[in-house]
Amino acid sequence: MYQxxxxxxxRRNRFAxxxxxxxxDGHTNRQEIAQATGLSFATVGNMIAxxxxxxxxxxxxxxxxxxxxxxxxxxxxxxxxxxxxxxxxETSVHFDxxxxxxxxxxxxxxxxxxxATSPDDVADLIGRGITELDPDPDRxxxxxxxxxGLVEPERGVSVFSPYxxxxxxxxxxxxxQRLPHxxxxxxxxxxxxxxxxxxxxxxxxxxxxxxxxxxxxxIGVVIEGSLYRGVGNSAGEWGHTNLxxxxxxxxxxxxxxxxxxVGAPGIVATLRELAPSSPxxxxxxxxxxxxxxxxxxxxxxxxxxxxxxxxxYLGVAIANxxxxxxxxxxxxxxxxxxxxxxxxxxATRRVAAQHAMSDPFAAVTLQLSTLxxxxxxxxxxxxxxxxxxxxxxxxxxxxxxxxxxASTT
Numbered sequence: 016m017y018q019x020x021x022x023x024x025x026r027r028n029r030f031a032x033x034x035x036x037x038x039x040d041g042h043t044n045r046q047e048i049a050q051a052t053g054l055s056f057a058t059v060g061n062m063i064a065x066x067x068x069x070x071x072x073x074x075x076x077x078x079x080x081x082x083x084x085x086x087x088x089x090x091x092x093x094x095x096x097x098x099x100x101x102x103x104x105e106t107s108v109h110f111d112x113x114x115x116x117x118x119x120x121x122x123x124x125x126x127x128x129x130x131a132t133s134p135d136d137v138a139d140l141i142g143r144g145i146t147e148l149d150p151d152p153d154r155x156x157x158x159x160x161x162x163x164g165l166v167e168p169e170r171g172v173s174v175f176s177p178y179x180x181x182x183x184x185x186x187x188x189x190x191x192q193r194l195p196h197x198x199x200x201x202x203x204x205x206x207x208x209x210x211x212x213x214x215x216x217x218x219x220x221x222x223x224x225x226x227x228x229x230x231x232x233x234i235g236v237v238i239e240g241s242l243y244r245g246v247g248n249s250a251g252e253w254g255h256t257n258l259x260x261x262x263x264x265x266x267x268x269x270x271x272x273x274x275x276x277v278g279a280p281g282i283v284a285t286l287r288e289l290a291p292s293s294p295x296x297x298x299x300x301x302x303x304x305x306x307x308x309x310x311x312x313x314x315x316x317x318x319x320x321x322x323x324x325x326x327x328y329l330g331v332a333i334a335n336x337x338x339x340x341x342x343x344x345x346x347x348x349x350x351x352x353x354x355x356x357x358x359x360x361x362a363t364r365r366v367a368a369q370h371a372m373s374d375p376f377a378a379v380t381l382q383l384s385t386l387x388x389x390x391x392x393x394x395x396x397x398x399x400x401x402x403x404x405x406x407x408x409x410x411x412x413x414x415x416x417x418x419x420x421a422s423t424t
Contacts, residue, residue, distance in 0.1 A: 029062050035048045037214060106127055110122065289317055326359050329359070333363055348383075348384040
């Protein structure tokens with residue numbers, strides 16, 4: 016079993032303190048942070064001193080006078096640096112430039128040419144998008160990228176991308192030839208879950224499942240407060256578990272996968288089954304999902320039937336997750352849930368209640384994501400934030416300076 020080092024523990028504590036400050040909308044004090052994190056007041060004080068030293072935090076006035084010493088209010092220093100989150104999807108690449116308070120400064124979205132999806136093509140497009148964001152290079156702390164499919168974050172390798180059939184592509188290396196920035200890679204499941212862990216209303220939940228519903232489908236699993244990755248970072252490929260025996264062909268070339276029914280292409284297939292010549296069928300799956308949602312809001316019977324049928328499929332698949340993981344909270348996130356909203360949630364909950372074990376289902380809260388931004392680009396930026404917070408050069412120098420000061424006093 017891997018043993019945590021003192022540096023690992025310090026990094027985790029640093030993350031916990033900063034997460035508590037984000038959760039407090041950027042204004043809190045040391046005592047409140049200690050209560051929120053469960054860390055000792057001395058540990059919180061040390062972590063805050065480090066974050067103040069590197070300019071991540073600022074002291075922002077004091078609490079109202081009362082008994083005892085006034086308590087300094089702490090806030091994120093939004094001007095300390097910039098982060099970029101990149102969401103590489105099937106038909107487009109979305110770029111967000113964030114300040115350190117995680118407010119979006121600028122966004123760019125570039126369509127992806129279906130005839131230009133080689134690793135070099137996509138790397139060139141990413142370079143173009145970051146150029147269009149025009150970040151101040153001296154303030155840019157890092158770039159996080161969500162690459163679809165299986166990814167090895169440590170090596171920066173796209174192990175397998177189902178969109179374009181990439182295999183073992185050293186994608187970070189390709190990007191490093193084009194970009195001078197620090198780069199952090201993972202996939203949409205991990206990115207969306209990181210966004211919810213850092214910034215979602217569920218950040219205090221220790222046992223959480225984030226259900227990512229877009230062209231691809233999968234889950235992010237949080238166990239006892241930590242993102243579960245599995246042995247090879249492939250945990251969460253729930254979209255390729257079987258839902259219907261001998262069912263629809265999935266792009267993984269197997270039949271009956273969850274993704275073939277609740278991913279965007281699967282939902283379009285349901286629409287075609289219910290109404291083969293429906294005017295809701297658009298130029299691509301994203302356009303069609305938006306059209307279904309708009310028509311459903313106007314009471315269109317076909318659109319409502321598509322959402323309800325999707326909820327039936329999703330409810331059965333969710334029930335399996337409830338029985339398997341017994342989570343406290345499950346969050347429906349991304350394209351499909353954003354468009355289909357409460358009707359999809361209610362249909363899913365109704366069917367899941369029929370198929371899940373009663374006690375685990377009674378214990379779980381099933382809800383829609385409340386994140387205000389694209390969860391995948393936000394989570395990708397969170398990877399860059401984590402990379403900065405774990406940087407030995409930045410935070411190791413603080414420890415060295417303090418040791419030097421201590422030895423000379």
